[in-house]
Amino acid sequence: MILTVTLNAALDVTYRVDALEPGAVHRIAGITERAGGKGVNVARILHALGEQVLATGLTGGATGTRLRDLLAADGVPEAFMPISGESRRTVVVSADDGATTGFWEPGPPVTSDEWQGFLARYRALLAGVEVVALCGSLPPGVPVDAYATLIGYARTAGVATVLDADGDPLRYGVPAGPDVVKPNAAELSGLHSSLLGRRVTVGNLDEALAAANATRKLGAASVVASLGRAGLLAVTGDGVWHARTSEQLAGNPTGAGDACVAALARGRLTGGRPWPDQLRDAVALGGASVRSPVAGEVCPTDHQRLRAAVTIEEMS
């Protein structure tokens, strides 16, 4: 069983428009709503892959209720903890020319008691899982070192951890020793910059390798960096691999990172496959996600076809 944690879950709302014209009024014909937030997307993908998964995190208000109803409709088991604040929405305006414009509302305030309540629930849930995926931003009120705390409890419980975060939550989380960290290039740049105390950019494989090594030194057992079209760079205790697909994938990149996290999370299950296999799965799932119009969904046919198109290179 894999547990996904989404502390800043969101109701994803998509408005379809012919074209986005700043300054104009757009009458929306079609609205799509779905449960969102990185960990929720990871849970949905794992569920679609036939893995046993449970989604937890914080939700509140009418928006939170709607989010949980939609997740239930998708068949994804959940154990979100209710909070008094109102869950946020993430509004995406999707134009017919393919451009997507996002408006991310701030998360709901979380009280100290609510956070303590969540920690108790999380520790109880850990008893029944093998892997936990910790994903996304933190709403206001949740301590900046929240992921460090959650990783610490998992480690004590003998549960593997995959961390997908950005900024301070990532920086505070890595020293707690997650099994895998999955930053993208921008997140890795930010982390490496803060470690070095000067602004650096991860623009190529060498720079990604240097930043990933620094991240391992800080505490992560393995780092899998998602570098967009350049694929994945995995820096692990067993070796370093570069995995990519030769297919040029057009589509919606939102959610490709979540698909990658899903692959890495199931790679941590007992009897999990060796790194090259996990990376092949991660690239193929990410690619299938890019081809899907909706974040957090993958077409099984795309997934299988793309697996064959992935090349894995072991780096010395």
Added chain:
Amino acid sequence: MILTVTLNAALDVTYRVDALEPGAVHRIAGITERAGGKGVNVARILHALGEQVLATGLTGGATGTRLRDLLAADGVPEAFMPISGESRRTVVVSADDGATTGFWEPGPPVTSDEWQGFLARYRALLAGVEVVALCGSLPPGVPVDAYATLIGYARTAGVATVLDADGDPLRYGVPAGPDVVKPNAAELSGLHSSLLGRRVTVGNLDEALAAANATRKLGAASVVASLGRAGLLAVTGDGVWHARTSEQLAGNPTGAGDACVAALARGRLTGGRPWPDQLRDAVALGGASVRSPVAGEVCPTDHQRLRAAVTIEEMS
């Protein structure tokens, strides 16, 4: 007492951004929510002016509850009828350079029983009012001739009517004989085009006069056309007037039409002032609304100052 009817009420949500960049993700720092829809804005303005007002219409779901809570917080009495559908949101992205971009969700579906239930409530409410303002679009399921029905009941009850609508709801409403119709130039163009069976544009006072005369012939007792910076053209049984302000008003034009409707509605109250006074009030309120950052709000100081800047010309 004035009754405002908002069949397609909305929760107005404003996202403040530095700049709207199509294709980018915007993290929203500040969200403002308020009860919206044309008739709701009219009610809020009338309440602020010290008039006795009651807002009715249809609201549903968590969004409808939020809308009613916000209206109550504004102190505006309401008697909305609950429906099973979820009230819509109107999302406005307000950029620091002053550009506002709107995303209008479609209204909730309304069942036949709900519409009949509303008609019963409306007829009961008519017993206690002198004027009813019928404002805005119709949600799906409400008959296209809804305003004709509502005007008919008002006429039977001896209640004056002000109609502010567009497209088919306007075209079907006018023959029922509203006391005042308040179209803007685009709405008047559309109505006149449908009457003539060919596309005409209301671009100047002469064209507005021709279209207003045709609208009166169709059934409206008076027509007050709001022509943006060109002011108001009132075509009535007592005469024709052109009212405008010499002040160049910069700001948010959303809601200026609602302010104008508020002035015309209170002009229909017993002991109401003569047309030139009503038009002065309407132009000044509309101007004060333009200067307000929020639709449906007017600054009393702006309102009073602008009254003095309005010129009224009687047209032969």
